Amino acid sequence: MSRYVLGLSGLYHDSGAALLCDGKIVAAANEERFSRLKHDSSLPVHAARWCLSYAGVKIEDVELVAWYEKPLRKFERILVNQILEFPRSFTAFRRSTFSWLTDKLWVRNRLIKELGVPASRLVFGEHHRSHAASAFYASPWTDAAVLTVDGVGEWATTTLYQGGGEGLAARSELRFPHSIGLMYSAFTAYLGFAVNDGEYKVMGMAPYGRPRFVDEIRRVFRLGDDGAFEVDLDYFSWHWSATDSFTEKLVALLGPPRFPGEDFDPKRPEDQRFADIAASVQQVTEDALVGLATRLHRDTGQRRLCLAGGVALNSVANRQILLRSPFEELFVQPAAGDAGGALGAALWAWNEVLGGPRVDVGLVPGLGQASPDEQTGEMLSDLKAHFERLDDDTLVERAAEDVADGKVLGWVQGRFEWGPRSLGHRSILADPRRADMRDRINARVKYRELFRPFAPSIRADVAHRYVDLPAGGEQPAQWMLLVAPVKDPEILPATTHVDGTARVQTVYEAQNPRYHRLLDAVEARTGHPALLNTSFNLKGEPMVSSPVQAYATFKRSGLDVLYLGNFRVERGGVDG
Amino acid sequence: MNIALADRPLWLLSWLVWRLIPGRGAVKLAEFSFTELGSGLDMLAAVEETPRREMRARYFQHALDELRHSELFRNRARAVGGSGGRAEAVLDDLGYIDSHGIRGKTSLFQQLGEREFLAFVWVAESRAAQQFGVYIDLLGTDPSTKEMFNNIARDERFHIAYSRAELDRMIAEGEGRAASWAVLRVRVRRLGEAWLRFSRVLGDVMSGLWLGIIYFIGVGPFAWLARRTERPKLGLLPVAAALPPRELAWEMG
């Protein structure tokens, strides 16, 4: 009989659910794809129910349900800090204590009541161990060093592990309030972006600047030589404030913060200062991570490093870890943030609580929901869409033709992606040779900050012709989690950032057959098996999951054509 | 100005709030943006869930309208409130949607079923049209916002019309009693929800007071003691148990 384990995360950042069958991933999804609320952090009820129904099992058939952290330990940390920060922690106390007393402390009861989990089968992992498990047990390696870095879990903000046959042995950790993730988020806020959402934007802004504030930032975020770091708490307020993460002292040091929503023009001196600060924060973050990795290498003597936690989504820093630390190979779990903690909790429960055998978990880009073509066709005709059904060959040929014609495509194929990146299942695609594509997509679909680059998908076997991927970076590159210098910026200008790099996704046939075939067909027309690939969503919304959502987003945007499974949908139909 | 008698208190209250509290107008627009987003998502779910396929196009059109309204309100809130204001904070806080659309465990459509869902649409849209009428009058001083409200009001007329037509069809088909019951149940439910919202606000205020007392009386002395003890340690610290014992997996702390 098959053995099932369900992992769940939430009530803090992005929530998610992941189901294992005999240790292999059956289904995994972020809650936001069902609730349609970006970064939804509520109890992942929809995602969990969907995982179960996808596998055709009931909650009673599940051997263990694993929550990704220890709620009581987290509450303890929050209370202790508020006591230490009396009386300026008053507002934070009132807010967080209320939400804890009324909601978060009851997670056990809620899981029993809302999902019907039998109490005896409910286990609670540790936040960082869940991150670590999500990377180590999903990696192809039986021995590796594991580094987890995020904002904060229970107490830990950074943990160093050695993974082996006996499991994940924790070696050392750094604790709240000293945190790389919280420091990066504080600067995200300082630079006028939303915390827990705009961190990518800081990374995108950094190449416009010079790191001339490194000394100042190192003064407030001190790096030791053993990999440890220390935050000067006079400059930050995440340990006591409910709303702010930095203080007036930081403003005195670096100048006034950037207003949210303001345009960014690096030619303006004030914006140049912001770009310089972004570059400096990015560099200090990289230095800190390289320091930790070097220390971990010394402690473990491993050649390979697994990385998880929100900070592992920093694809620029990932490159620096590969280049500057002694590790030779890198693995990053695609859902490195807290939603991915659901997968980690499940993998921890399977491997370390149940003692199940270590297996290849079958990590592929698409682990979410799919829609059968019959349903899609029925829906499209009910909605009076202009569409035609194509066979597999014609579909790929027509799509490639549209790309070569300069059209912007919506591309919805198979199961939706696990993690924050779109990897060719729920994508907006275009020809990366056209420099104007970036502005066109921004103007008509994404409406996002012009300084943010778009990423290319390139067929894995020829990726080295276009970008300089560091050795040992094959794993993160398939999840679009590694930035690499572009060899000739003239060839794919729409996906090359100002500093001549690209956040490339390498595409393999085994994992992504239809997308791989599309790249072949595109190559036949443009000479390059490469596509501009950005997530299929409008600004501020989660990626589309169902055909109806995809069609609605298509109608609301300036996309030229939509590929929904085997259907090609054009504009027209009800109201154009 | 032709405002129904019943809406005069609302009008007066809104007028006072919008005129006298700076930034309140923008916050109201931001909140409306969530109301519309909520009903847009409710409608989109209905497209997928209705067993009556002929209703799909209607619901879909309705969903697109509401999502567009949400966008319009969002942009107006930003334009009126300026960057970095209260309205911006509201727009960033998805928690606001809780009091509007897509409720919790299942979609609104699944909770209500087709008949009651249509009754809900009709009741909610009619009420919203009245309220927007009030706001159009209030915002006479700002032509762009006024135009936006007028624009939206045109769509709302379509929403009222088709949901009413569906209810009338039920009546014509001899389901008049069931349709009236559905409308009544929706009205009662909305009253209940309004009461719930009110008591939640009241509860928030009360719990805030209590927590304030606990904080200053209960936490204060601890804080004084804590000052004399050590702060959390710095640097890379050893972990108590490299591999936590298996039995601890069932513990929450």
Ligand SMILES: [Fe+2]
């Ligand atoms: Fe985390």
Ligand SMILES: [Fe+2]
């Ligand atoms: Fe509306």
Ligand SMILES: [Fe+2]
């Ligand atoms: Fe409406």
